[in-house]
Amino acid sequence: MMEKMIFGRFIPGNSIIHQMDPRAKISFVFVFIAIVFIANSAVTYGILLGFTLLVVFLSKIRLYFLINGLKPVFILLIFTFFLHIFFTREGDLLLDIGFIEIYEEGLRQGIFISIRFLVLVFITSILTLTTSPISITDGIEVLLGPFKRVKLPVHELALMMSISLRFIPTLMDETGKILKAQMARGSDIGSGPMKERIKAVVPLLIPLFVSAFKRAEDLATAMEVRGYRGGEGRTRYRQLDWRFVDSLSLLVLAGLAGMLWYFRV
Amino acid sequence: MDILLQEVGYSYAKDTPFEKRALTDVSLHIPSGSYTAIIGHTGSGKSTVLQHLNALLKPTEGSVMIGERKIEAGVKAKNLRDVRRQVGIVFQFPEQQLFDETVLKDIMFGPLNYGVPEEEASRRAHELVEQLGLPPEVLTKSPFDLSGGQMRRVAIAGVLAMEPDVLVLDEPTAGLDPRGRREIMDLFHRLHIQKGLTTVLVTHSMEDAARYADRVAIMHNGHCVVTGEPEEIFSNEEQLGDYRLEPPRTIRLQRKFEAKAGIKLGAISLTEEALAKNIALALLEGRDSE
Amino acid sequence: MNSNILSFENVTFTYAPEDETVKPAVKDLSFSIQDGEWIALVGHNGSGKSTIAKLMNGLLFPQTGKVSAMGRMMEEESLWDIRSQMGMVFQNPDNQFVGATVQDDVAFALENNGVPHKEMVLRVKEALHQVKMEAYFDHEPHHLSGGQKQRVAIAGALALRPRLLILDEATSMLDPQGRMEVIETIRELRRATGLTVISITHDLEEAAMADRILVMNAGHKQLEGTPEAVFLSGNQLTTMGLDLPFAMRMTHLLREAGVELEAEHMTEDELVDDLWTYYSRK
Numbered sequence: 124m125m126e127k128m129i130f131g132r133f134i135p136g137n138s139i140i141h142q143m144d145p146r147a148k149i150s151f152v153f154v155f156i157a158i159v160f161i162a163n164s165a166v167t168y169g170i171l172l173g174f175t176l177l178v179v180f181l182s183k184i185r186l187y188f189l190i191n192g193l194k195p196v197f198i199l200l201i202f203t204f205f206l207h208i209f210f211t212r213e214g215d216l217l218l219d220i221g222f223i224e225i226y227e228e229g230l231r232q233g234i235f236i237s238i239r240f241l242v243l244v245f246i247t248s249i250l251t252l253t254t255s256p257i258s259i260t261d262g263i264e265v266l267l268g269p270f271k272r273v274k275l276p277v278h279e280l281a282l283m284m285s286i287s288l289r290f291i292p293t294l295m296d297e298t299g300k301i302l303k304a305q306m307a308r309g310s311d312i313g314s315g316p317m318k319e320r321i322k323a324v325v326p327l328l329i330p331l332f333v334s335a336f337k338r339a340e341d342l343a344t345a346m347e348v349r350g351y352r353g354g355e356g357r358t359r360y361r362q363l364d365w366r367f368v369d370s371l372s373l374l375v376l377a378g379l380a381g382m383l384w385y386f387r388v
Numbered sequence: 389m390d391i392l393l394q395e396v397g398y399s400y401a402k403d404t405p406f407e408k409r410a411l412t413d414v415s416l417h418i419p420s421g422s423y424t425a426i427i428g429h430t431g432s433g434k435s436t437v438l439q440h441l442n443a444l445l446k447p448t449e450g451s452v453m454i455g456e457r458k459i460e461a462g463v464k465a466k467n468l469r470d471v472r473r474q475v476g477i478v479f480q481f482p483e484q485q486l487f488d489e490t491v492l493k494d495i496m497f498g499p500l501n502y503g504v505p506e507e508e509a510s511r512r513a514h515e516l517v518e519q520l521g522l523p524p525e526v527l528t529k530s531p532f533d534l535s536g537g538q539m540r541r542v543a544i545a546g547v548l549a550m551e552p553d554v555l556v557l558d559e560p561t562a563g564l565d566p567r568g569r570r571e572i573m574d575l576f577h578r579l580h581i582q583k584g585l586t587t588v589l590v591t592h593s594m595e596d597a598a599r600y601a602d603r604v605a606i607m608h609n610g611h612c613v614v615t616g617e618p619e620e621i622f623s624n625e626e627q628l629g630d631y632r633l634e635p636p637r638t639i640r641l642q643r644k645f646e647a648k649a650g651i652k653l654g655a656i657s658l659t660e661e662a663l664a665k666n667i668a669l670a671l672l673e674g675r676d677s678e
Numbered sequence: 679m680n681s682n683i684l685s686f687e688n689v690t691f692t693y694a695p696e697d698e699t700v701k702p703a704v705k706d707l708s709f710s711i712q713d714g715e716w717i718a719l720v721g722h723n724g725s726g727k728s729t730i731a732k733l734m735n736g737l738l739f740p741q742t743g744k745v746s747a748m749g750r751m752m753e754e755e756s757l758w759d760i761r762s763q764m765g766m767v768f769q770n771p772d773n774q775f776v777g778a779t780v781q782d783d784v785a786f787a788l789e790n791n792g793v794p795h796k797e798m799v800l801r802v803k804e805a806l807h808q809v810k811m812e813a814y815f816d817h818e819p820h821h822l823s824g825g826q827k828q829r830v831a832i833a834g835a836l837a838l839r840p841r842l843l844i845l846d847e848a849t850s851m852l853d854p855q856g857r858m859e860v861i862e863t864i865r866e867l868r869r870a871t872g873l874t875v876i877s878i879t880h881d882l883e884e885a886a887m888a889d890r891i892l893v894m895n896a897g898h899k900q901l902e903g904t905p906e907a908v909f910l911s912g913n914q915l916t917t918m919g920l921d922l923p924f925a926m927r928m929t930h931l932l933r934e935a936g937v938e939l940e941a942e943h944m945t946e947d948e949l950v951d952d953l954w955t956y957y958s959r960k
Contacts, residue, residue: 192404257778289778292820297484303444304485307477308546309469309501326497329487333532341773348735348766349776349834350758350790358792360785360802430823430853537723563851565722565880566921592853634854637924641946648954660924660931668935671957 134252138183139368141253145262147369151376152250158380159239164388168238174379175242182249189252193244200240207233256288261361278354286342294335301330389455389474389553389586391418391441393612397449397461398436410436413450414612416605418554423580423587425597425618428607429632434590437607441556441588442475443468455553473502476552480559482543486531491517491542494531498550509549516545520575537568544572548579554586555579561596573600594636598622598658606631623656638663682749683842683874684734685710689743691729703729705897706743713841716868716875718885718905721894722919727878730894731846734876735766748841762791765835769847771827775819780811783819784834791838805837806830808870809863825856829863836867843867845877849884861887882915886923886944893918910942925949 135141140148162168179186190197211229218225251259264281271277302312305326312323398411411433418424418441428434439445440452443459451460454475459465476498479485488494492513499509517527520541526534531542544560557576561569577600580587591597597604598618605615608631614621622628625635625643634640638657645667646652653670657663686709692702704726711717721727732738733745736757745752747760765787768774777783781802788798806812809829819827828848835843845864849857861884867873877884885891891908893901895918901908909915909926916922922930925943933939937956943949 188404255778257782260778285778286776289775289819292818293772296820300479301485303439304477304479304482306444307442307472307475307479308485308498308550309472310497311469311501326485326487330484333487334484338770338773341768341770342776344737345766345768345774346776346786347737348761349787350761350838351786352758352790356792357789358795358798360782360789360795360798362795430855535724565919566882567722567919592855637946641924641928641950644946644950645953648950649957651957660927664928664931664935664937667932667953668937671937671953 132252133255134184134188135255136183136253138181138253140178140182140249142368143253143372144363144365144369145254145258146265146363146365147372148250148254149259149262149266151372152247154373154376154380155246156243158376158383159243161380161383161387162235162239164386166386167383167388168235170379170382170386171242172238175245178249179245182253184249184252189245189248193248196244200237200244203240204233204237207236257285257361260285260288261363265363276354278357282354290338293338294331297334298327298331301327390420390453391455391475391554391586391588392416392453393437393440393447393450394453395450396437396440396447396452398440398445399448402448410610411447412610414607414610416612416615418586418588419603420586421584422603423577423589423601424603424605425589425591425601426605426607427591427594427597427633430592432607432631433610434607435558436610437612438477438556438558438588438590441554442472442477444472444477469502473550474552475554475556476547476550477556478544478547478558478560480562482547482560483531483536483539484543485546486539486543489530490528491531491534492527494542495546495549498546502550504550512549512551513545516548517542520545521571537564540564540568540572552585554588556588556590558590559592560589561593576600594622594634595638598636598638606633608632618658619656622658642666681713682746683711683713683715684747684876685745686730686733687744687746689733689740689745691733691738691740693729695741701897703897704733704740707897707899708743709892709899709902711842711874711876714872714874715890716888717877718888718891719876719878719894720880720882720885720891720920722880725894725918726897727880727894728846731766731844731878734844735761735764762838763840764842764844765832765838765840766844766846767828767831767835767848769850771824771831771851772819774831775827778818780806780814780817780819780822780830783830784837787834787838801837801839802833805833808836808867809833823856824852825859828852828856828860832860832863832867840873842874842876845875845879847878847880849879849881857881857884880920882909882921883923893920906942906944909944912942 159171162171179189208225208229211232212226214227216224217227217230260281264277267275267277310323310326312320312327393414393416396411396414400408400410414437426434426437436445440447443454443465446459446465447461449461451458454471457471486494488497492510495513495516496509499512500506513527517524522538522541526538531539534542560576561572564572573596576587579585589597589601601618603615604618604621606613606621613631614627622635622639628635636658638660642653642657642663651670653666655666657666686707689704689707690702691704692700694700719727719730729738733740736752748763750756750760752760775783776786784802784805785798788801793801803812806815809832811826811829811833814822814826822830849860852860864875865887868875877888879885886905888905891903891905892899893908893915900918901911909922912922912926912930923944925946925948929939929943929949939952939956941952943952
């Protein structure tokens with residue numbers, strides 16, 4: 124189950140989207156989220172959907188992987204769709220079978236909300252699928268830069284984030300390993316009554332904590348020995364490179380907003 | 389207890405963009421009472437095979453027979469506890485699985501899970517602590533207050549306390565100092581003989597495989613490429629080289645000596661003692677005959 | 679020019695100074711390391727090795743005695759300056775990998791020391807070239823083997839162009855191949871640059887390659903000398919839980935089996951030569 128989820132994962136590649144500056148991509152996603160709410164008609168939602176599919180196409184991520192990997196999200200989507208269909212009672216009555224009554228407005232709303240949901244999930248997934256976690260962190264650090272003035276520890280936050288990201292695979296492996304070791308000793312998290320399952324979590328969590336603390340201690344030592352003294356006087360190895368495509372992408376987005384506004388009902 | 393892998397294939401994260409094939413068409417028989425060493429380069433699939441031996445992983449192709457129990461690809465396997473009680477696994481760096489307040493409780497964790505009465509579990513814990521050369525006062529200590537080597541022993545005791553028929557060892561001595569390494573390996577060998585265990589050792593150490601095992605299987609790129617007796621496997625340096633493995637040092641030295649002296653020693657030397665004996669025999673015998 | 683890179687003078691360290699029943703982890707230890715030397719510090723687990731490592735880089739300060747490095751006494755003021763001239767590689771390959779990718783990790787110490795970007799790019803490349811990991815520039819740590827991670831850690835240390843490289847049990851968690859990779863890398867480095875190296879280890883095969891060995895036992899220095907000299911005291915080492923190199927073990931076993939070898943042998947080739955002489959003499 125977890126293995127198949129692609130939400131929040133990164134697939135390396137060299138598409139035009141992969142090569143964009145993370146700052147551009149992060150800003151793009153935030154602006155896009157705002158723009159989505161301009162749409163309110165069939166044409167505008169159609170434009171949004173088309174635009175999103177174009178982005179997916181440009182990213183060279185196979186649509187099949189995207190759909191397959193976002194399955195749990197679709198369950199939520201279908202749920203909201205039916206919620207709208209069944210509970211909106213406006214417009215003409217389209218269908219009436221006993222206790223189920225479907226109204227035109229309900230169907231419209233259901234479809235619109237689903238599209239809105241879909242494009243948001245797709246675009247944010249494309250961000251994480253095409254941008255390495257470290258680039259996202261870099262982007263965020265720079266974008267949050269102005270907040271240093273108000274004493275927001277931007278450098279520390281970014282470093283914490285990048286170290287956490289770096290250790291996720293390590294800790295995932297370790298969790299799997301400890302889980303298996305305890306399963307081999309007859310502990311069973313996967314089955315049995317809830318009470319038993321909760322009890323079975325302890326032998327997993329304690330070793331995980333112990334090892335995480337040990338790792339943290341080792342890492343702190345290694346960082347100190349390698350001269351880490353906080354953000355002051357530090358130079359940056361990673362330089363972000365804002366290119367024409369990045370400006371262009373934001374221009375395209377502005378164009379999209381204009382178009383949506385124009386066709387809005 | 390016999391374990392039989394038949395045409396086993398395994399892929400991690402099957403049907404995703406992250407799918408990774410780990411095993412292809414692995415057939416391997418581990419006869420009851422044998423001491424089998426599984427050797428191979430890092431990433432050859434050794435650890436994946438190991439996890440099939442007590443159904444921690446289920447094959448995505450083929451089947452695994454563990455004693456009477458058959459675990460088949462595509463067939464839901466329920467109630468694997470019995471299998472897991474019979475096949476104990478000592479993972480690499482097993483001290484990472486310690487969690488309980490005291491060493492005693494931690495060792496008793498496995499047996500209690502499998503329904504062994506409290507008194508019996510405690511008796512086993514006391515006995516094992518002694519067998520593993522730990523002072524009895526560790527029983528009441530927290531496992532996290534022990535030294536690294538002691539923690540390793542406690543973790544091993546926790547697996548042995550389930551009294552498995554098959555003992556699977558994944559690099560059980562990694563990170564220990566030379567003395568600790570020898571003590572632990574000798575202990576496993578003693579248990580193997582005393583309790584009539586079936587032992588499977590996954591190791592990088594050709595020396596350990598040569599010294600302790602009576603059967604050797606080589607894994608390479610997810611395939612089980614060769615199985616046989618240590619004498620034949622380790623005397624075939626060319627074949628070992630094909631799988632990027634080195635012969636044990638004793639055999640390397642034997643070959644150097646043979647090449648230099650232009651003679652062949654009578655037997656393949658799997659241990660240092662055997663090598664000393666074989667060389668001495670060649671040197672001294674020649675002398676007597678003159 | 680001071681050629682003394684690191685020295686301990688009568689250093690004693692206790693983790694619990696107020697508790698007299700706790701034995702000091704390091705007792706009255708003195709030694710010094712000259713520029714260009716390769717020293718191995720050996721001892722079984724719990725012999726005081728790791729405490730010494732922490733005293734070397736100022737993570738701990740001794741209760742009595744003096745630690746000095748690069749010609750300066752180790753204290754709060756000199757600490758960062760001294761650290762910028764020594765690189766250190768630790769035991770667990772995973773727990774010292776700070777960067778998200780190989781190149782980021784190598785750059786970490788450079789960033790901390792405020793090296794300008796242009797210079798950093800050059801040094802990262804150069805350091806990765808020195809450990810032969812340039813092909814892994816953009817790799818993430820969980821796609822590397824243990825030996826590769828340790829080589830990246832060595833590159834991370836080298837990027838700062840240190841005068842001293844300390845390997846604190848850097849090979850003990852690796853498989854035989856990883857261990858060979860790391861040892862080969864160090865030998866290659868020594869050949870090319872003559873860098874001063876301290877390796878802290880319980881592997882005597884590794885120690886045999888050093889110029890000088892210090893044997894630690896229960897917090898004090900038990901033996902010191904060239905590998906040959908140290909290994910000659912064979913039984914003393916084995917009672918300390920250490921293992922003689924393979925060729926020496928074989929020499930002893932052969933003697934027990936009645937082959938009267940006279941000399942001690944450090945390498946397999948020497949032993950084979952001697953056996954051959956023995957054989958041709960008969």
